[in-house]
Amino acid sequence: MTISCPNNICFVGARGIYKYIFIIKLNNKIREGEAINNRFMDRLGKWRQFLLSPNLVGWLMCMPALVFGVLFFLVPAFVGFLISLYDWDGVTSMTFIGLDNYIEVFKIHRYWNAMLVNWLTFFGCLLTQIPLALFFAITLSKKSPIAKVYRSAIFAPRMLSVAAAGLLWSLVFDPYEGPLNQLLEKIGLESLTFSWLGEPNTALISLLIASSWLYFGFHMIIFMGGLASIPKEYYESVQLDTNNGLMVLWYITIPLLREQFLISFVIVFSGTFGALIGFFSLMTGGGPSGSTELLGLYMVSQAFRANRFGYASAIGVITFFIVFIVLLWPVIQTSRKRLEY
Amino acid sequence: MRKQGYQPLRVKKYIFRDLLFHTFYTLVSAATLGPIIWIFMLSFKTKKEFATNPLSLPRSFFLGNYINAFTDSLLTTFFMNSIIVTSIALALILIISTLAGYSLARIKFSSSRILFMIFVMLDGLPIYILIIPLYVMLNFLKLDNYLWGLIFTYVAMRTGVSIIIMRGFFRSIPSYLEDAAKIDGCNLLQSLWYIMLPIVRPGLTVAAIMNFIFVWNEYYLATILLSKMTLFTVPPGLSCSFMGRYTTNWPAMAAGFTLTIIPTFLVFIFLQDKIIKGWSTIDK
Numbered sequence: 001m002t003i004s005c006p007n008n009i010c011f012v013g014a015r016g017i018y019k020y021i022f023i024i025k026l027n028n029k030i031r032e033g034e035a036i037n038n039r040f041m042d043r044l045g046k047w048r049q050f051l052l053s054p055n056l057v058g059w060l061m062c063m064p065a066l067v068f069g070v071l072f073f074l075v076p077a078f079v080g081f082l083i084s085l086y087d088w089d090g091v092t093s094m095t096f097i098g099l100d101n102y103i104e105v106f107k108i109h110r111y112w113n114a115m116l117v118n119w120l121t122f123f124g125c126l127l128t129q130i131p132l133a134l135f136f137a138i139t140l141s142k143k144s145p146i147a148k149v150y151r152s153a154i155f156a157p158r159m160l161s162v163a164a165a166g167l168l169w170s171l172v173f174d175p176y177e178g179p180l181n182q183l184l185e186k187i188g189l190e191s192l193t194f195s196w197l198g199e200p201n202t203a204l205i206s207l208l209i210a211s212s213w214l215y216f217g218f219h220m221i222i223f224m225g226g227l228a229s230i231p232k233e234y235y236e237s238v239q240l241d242t243n244n245g246l247m248v249l250w251y252i253t254i255p256l257l258r259e260q261f262l263i264s265f266v267i268v269f270s271g272t273f274g275a276l277i278g279f280f281s282l283m284t285g286g287g288p289s290g291s292t293e294l295l296g297l298y299m300v301s302q303a304f305r306a307n308r309f310g311y312a313s314a315i316g317v318i319t320f321f322i323v324f325i326v327l328l329w330p331v332i333q334t335s336r337k338r339l340e341y
Numbered sequence: 342m343r344k345q346g347y348q349p350l351r352v353k354k355y356i357f358r359d360l361l362f363h364t365f366y367t368l369v370s371a372a373t374l375g376p377i378i379w380i381f382m383l384s385f386k387t388k389k390e391f392a393t394n395p396l397s398l399p400r401s402f403f404l405g406n407y408i409n410a411f412t413d414s415l416l417t418t419f420f421m422n423s424i425i426v427t428s429i430a431l432a433l434i435l436i437i438s439t440l441a442g443y444s445l446a447r448i449k450f451s452s453s454r455i456l457f458m459i460f461v462m463l464d465g466l467p468i469y470i471l472i473i474p475l476y477v478m479l480n481f482l483k484l485d486n487y488l489w490g491l492i493f494t495y496v497a498m499r500t501g502v503s504i505i506i507m508r509g510f511f512r513s514i515p516s517y518l519e520d521a522a523k524i525d526g527c528n529l530l531q532s533l534w535y536i537m538l539p540i541v542r543p544g545l546t547v548a549a550i551m552n553f554i555f556v557w558n559e560y561y562l563a564t565i566l567l568s569k570m571t572l573f574t575v576p577p578g579l580s581c582s583f584m585g586r587y588t589t590n591w592p593a594m595a596a597g598f599t600l601t602i603i604p605t606f607l608v609f610i611f612l613q614d615k616i617i618k619g620w621s622t623i624d625k
Contacts, residue, residue, distance in 0.1 A: 054448045058453055061441060062444050062445065062456050064437045064440060064441070068437065071493075152609075153374050156609065157374075159554065161558030161559070161560055163580045164579060168377070217373070270465050273467045277561055300473070303473050313474065316470050328462075330465070
């Protein structure tokens with residue numbers, strides 16, 4: 001915007017010149033103002049650009065989820081680390097003892113026993129559930145209605161809560177009133193009747209059977225989803241080469257189910273450090289002489305029974321690191337690109 | 342004489358193989374469903390009948406166990422608590438995971454890959470390891486006398502997997518729908534609300550069902566993080582009111598068991614396909 005000299009103003013004489021100069025100055029001022037204004041608008045545009053930039057919008061939309069993640073994973077992990085540096089019974093004041101809790105953890109036999117039980121449970125679950133699930137998924141991947149019925153019968157137990165399943169199986173394994181022993185007596189195998197959950201030798205195996213019953217249908221569904229996503233052409237083209245079902249399974253099906261294997265691995269792994277704690281605590285509570293004591297159970301019993309919160313937190317921190325390190329590889333793998341032939 | 346006209350190829354019928362298949366799978370189904378059906382039958386037996394013949398069908402239709410289950414325990418309170426926890430947690434999880442899933446699937450920004458990895462990690466990490474610091478924190482914040490602490494913990498636990506599901510569903514929508522909305526003058530939230538959400542409604546139902554099953558069934562966190570019995574949700578309530586240290590009234594327990602599994606089994610019967618879809622599409 002500029003102001004041009006209007007015709008009706010007289011520019012003759014001294015006052016006229018001043019008026020002229022005034023108008024020039026005014027124009028300059030206006031130009032400056034416009035420049036400032038433009039600069040301001042530019043900045044606003046940048047601000048606007050920043051507001052609508054994909055980076056900010058993306059982060060903002062992830063923010064609520066991240067906040068929950070930080071508040072309930074990162075902060076507790078940090079708090080747990082802090083507590084683990086203290087000797088604390090949960091009520092009275094804390095005394096700082098440095099890394100003594102960690103040193104004590106590694107010296108105690110019960111901890112290593114819990115660690116062993118935990119890994120045994122993990123490998124037991126992995127070796128029972130995943131082959132079973134794969135077998136059932138391959139044989140039940142048909143479109144007949146009866147296969148659908150079998151499928152839903154197999155994964156129905158997963159609908160139970162851990163509490164309900166725990167009650168059910170502690171009744172089944174009950175030495176006096178449980179149906180398992182009564183069934184054995186009826187058949188005439190009275191010598192085999194056993195206090196299944198009361199003996200250190202059988203407790204873990206009984207629990208593994210029960211947890212496989214609860215979970216393998218879930219893995220079956222995951223594998224069925226993976227099988228459905230394999231294109232039919234692969235199988236058609238392999239028909240030209242071989243008719244051997246096992247070879248097809250080994251060279252086509254299993255490599256293409258890599259992602260499902262990873263997911264199942266993660267679920268089983270985090271299950272033994274997580275959801276199975278509830279199941280085991282209900283049925284045996286750590287079991288006869290620690291034979292079914294998972295790390296989580298040991299940790300919780302140290303905290304709430306022995307009132308040693310610092311020591312329990314030290315176990316928690318170590319377990320957290322183990323789980324984190326083991327999970328890193330599958331997590332990176334699952335967020336990579338899909339495998340294709 | 343030879344037959345004329347169309348003759349179908351003779352299909353070899355594997356009668357023996359089919360028979361083997363069906364008997365095998367009937368046995369497997371009996372093994373998986375059998376205990377549940379047996380405990381359902383047990384709930385109609387008296388204590389005496391259970392002691393004499395536990396394995397047979399119930400002789401009479403005895404409802405005393407169900408009445409006992411309601412009168413002897415706080416079952417109605419447990420159900421109310423569970424309903425409150427489940428509904429609030431579900432609403433929060435769905436809102437949060439829709440926003441994050443949309444952002445990770447649709448908005449192209451540099452750190453989306455790392456963010457996704459963080460969420461996959463959060464899904465994998467069991468929160469049970471952090472149960473002691475969580476307990477201490479909730480005690481410190483005086484949240485252990487309310488259901489809020491548990492609700493927020495569930496939300497934190499389940500956002501990871503819900504984000505993975507929602508991201509998958511958002512990615513399956515063609516991008517030109519959104520471009521058209523942009524040309525018509527929608528901003529981002531408008532296009533999310535008016536265009537994308539109606540299309541990903543199946544994804545939302547899948548996520549809702551899966552989270553419903555999880556939250557309704559969660560047991561161990563609820564026992565530790567809730568301080569009073571009047572705050573318990575259904576699973577810890579079930580275990581604490583029907584399982585005695587030395588003697589357990591098994592038929593009453595069976596009645597409680599049957600009552601508490603009704604909601605999830607209703608979902609299972611009517612929305613089975615959605616559950617399967619949810620479980621089988623936990624991929625990228």
